[in-house]
Amino acid sequence: MNSMREKPLSIGVFGLLGAGNSGNDGSLEAVLDHLRAARPGAVVDAMCGGPEIVATRYGIPATRLNWYRGEYRTASRASAIAAKGFGKLVDVVRTAAWVRRHDAVIVPGTGVLETTLPLRPWGFPYSLFLLCAMGRLFRTPVALVSVGAGPIGNRPTRILTRWSTRLAAYRSYRDTQSRDAMRAMGVNTARDEVYADLVFALPAPAGNESAGMPGPVCVGVMDFHGSNDERDRAEEIHRRYLDGTTRFVRALVEEGRPVRLLTGDELDRPVAASIVDAVASPLVTVAEAASLADLMKETACADSVVATRYHNIVCALKAGTPTLALSYSAKSDVLMAEMGMGTYCHPAREADADRLLEQFRELERNAARVRRTLVQRNLAVARRVEQQFTDLAAALFPAAGPTHALRETP
Structure with a gap:
């Protein structure tokens, strides 16, 4: 029975x-x-x-x-x-x-x-x-x-x-x-x-606590070769992206700015190493971030962030740090627009170092206003993620508590 x-x-x-x-x-x-x-x-x-x-x-x-x-x-x-x-x-x-x-x-x-x-x-x-x-x-x-x-x-x-x-x-x-x-x-x-990206549900990191001390510019890099439909142009796209990003980092270093390279996948590490070798300056270092929480801490301590990978951008926005997206996909543009940052997008396939520097300087000039905007947008996004979890529970476990009655078993 x-x-x-x-x-x-x-x-x-x-x-x-x-x-x-x-x-x-x-x-x-x-x-x-x-x-x-x-x-x-x-x-x-x-x-x-x-x-x-x-x-x-x-x-x-x-x-x-x-x-x-x-x-x-x-x-x-x-x-x-x-x-x-x-x-x-x-x-x-x-x-x-x-x-x-x-x-x-x-x-x-x-x-x-x-x-x-x-x-x-x-x-x-x-x-x-x-x-x-x-x-x-x-x-x-x-x-x-x-x-x-x-x-x-x-x-x-x-x-x-x-x-x-x-x-x-x-x-x-x-x-x-x-x-x-x-x-x-x-x-x-x-x-x-x-709703919103689930990463916005993670705890926000503390910012740069060194009063009056400037932070680095975080540059998130990526092993970018274009999309699935651009395989025939993959190497050309990668060379253009790497060259533009390297020139941008070199320009920052020539101004005496410390640069912290971020990755988001193990595949990105050779790209970071290539930029370090090409620029050859002690001002360029690579963050040894083992998790997204580590990446968030890096972006929180930065003056500003220029990032390619989608979740590098999410980390920087979540941390409330002025962010410029080196965008490889429409999803990055959409995210930036939703966070009130639509002006600060640059196509990764072009990676024009001169234009990127112009956008970066504009971002830094408006840093105080950008930080206020991100505080407001983060509150709204957090509410949407909370609603996501509430609605998910109602859909999957409408009558479940901490325990659940399963089907009859022998």
């Missing part, structure tokens, strides 16, 4: 987490902080890109996203191609088993529905499709929470992304352009809400 028994709510988090991208990990941290405060009895685990890092840093059990460990390396040998193909089949079973044992799965923020960086359809888009399909099959709600989206040119990637979104039980976006992009791809977004 079956009987009802109470057991803790089981919640999974899913994504390219712990894989070296601080923005992705910051979104995970925001969701975990919320769950620990609002659902202290829940059992949380992850299926992610870097399970060892997630388990160590965040204290939750973690499973590898892909069976094949070389999933994100280019396969040239027949054996590697065969292993990748076999891994796709194994991942169907692994993902199904993982999804089935959860009451809900959350995909925390990040640009999971965009291809602003090079991306193969059978990489993460396929993994996300498997997740959402298995969620629908086993009636485990999958929530895409404050995610980023954008137009997708590659047809297989577009199809996988569209079906992933349709199969998800809950969807919300970090900006209106993301929702518009999914609507343009044929997804019914009538019930989907727009």
Whole structure:
């Protein structure tokens, strides 16, 4: 005879987490902080890109996203191609088993529905499709929470992304352009809400406490090669970006300004090293930031920030520091406009050092007014993120408390 028994709510988090991208990990941290405060009895685990890092840093059990460990390396040998193909089949079973044992799965923020960086359809888009399909099959709600989206040119990637979104039980976006992009791809977004990036839920760092002491200029760099649809021009785009950014840093150093280079992904470190070598000045240093919280502290102590990676920009804005976006995607322009900073955007594909310097000097002249604007905008954004968590709980756990009554079990 079956009987009802109470057991803790089981919640999974899913994504390219712990894989070296601080923005992705910051979104995970925001969701975990919320769950620990609002659902202290829940059992949380992850299926992610870097399970060892997630388990160590965040204290939750973690499973590898892909069976094949070389999933994100280019396969040239027949054996590697065969292993990748076999891994796709194994991942169907692994993902199904993982999804089935959860009451809900959350995909925390990040640009999971965009291809602003090079991306193969059978990489993460396929993994996300498997997740959402298995969620629908086993009636485990999958929530895409404050995610980023954008137009997708590659047809297989577009199809996988569209079906992933349709199969998800809950969807919300970090900006209106993301929702518009999914609507343009044929997804019914009538019930989907727009909130803000989850990183804005993290605690704000303290500013520069050295009274009267000038801070550095933080320059966030990126291993930028254009979008997924610009692979044929990738090296040209990268050279132009690196040359313009290097010239900008050199101009600051020639004025005696200390420059602190920031990265947001392990892939960015060679770019920072290249700039250090090219400028060859003790005024240029590289921040050893291991987490998004570290990056936020760096930006809080800066006089101003010029950043490329989206979450470097988020960190600087959250810290209330005057920020200029070296923008590689419309999402950065949208974010800057929402924070009252739309004037201070410069296209990363052009990276014109002279024009960048003009915008930077204008930013610094208006620094006091910019800081006041950011204080006001941050309050409004924080309220939107808080509302996101309230609405998510109502959608996923309408009758759940710290414990949850599951289906009848033997």
